[in-house]
Amino acid sequence: MARRFRGEFHQKVDTKGRVSIPATFRRVVEKADPDWSEGKRPNLIIVYGLSSQSSLDCYTVEAIDDIDDRIDEMQPGSSERKMLERIYHGHSLEAQIDEDGRIVLPAKLRDKIALDAEAFFIASGDHFEIWKPDTYEAVEIAKADAWMEQQPEGFDPRMLLPQRRKEA
Secondary structure, eight states: OOBBBBBBEEEETTTOEEEEEOOHHHHHHHHHOOOOOSOOOOEEEEEEEOOOOEEEEEHHHHHHHHHHHHHHHHHHOHHHHHHHHHHITTTEEEOOOOOSSSSEOOOOOOOOOOOOEEEEEEEEEEEEEEEEEHHHHOOOOOOOHHHHTTTTTTTGGGGGSSOOOOOO
């Protein structure tokens, strides 16, 4: 997998739904698009998911291919596979980053997350999320604060990481 997404950014959204992808995010998208080369437009996949989803999840071609491969390994006809197919295949769309570093968010997606003049981008490892800034603050920051309050004094988040296996 290419480099991971890192950071958070506030970006303006124009009346046509165009929003600039942060430059560091664009570099990751480019590296993870096997069809991209200098002068071409890099592709990404926007997953808008089910009605309860409050953000847009943006995956590189490489990351969505990994998800697709893993869905293909699931039991055909199972309810779990059907649900993942709905989310990642049916409730998603392909997008291209234009020569100015922007994507166009269709009105349907902007309306879904009540996005207007500003978008909040936050990295999430193999993908990044686009939020309405107020929603992110009300929902995600509140969750993170509540979780941190449950942790013991002096808590170090690295304690949650699995131990590396020692090589023989």
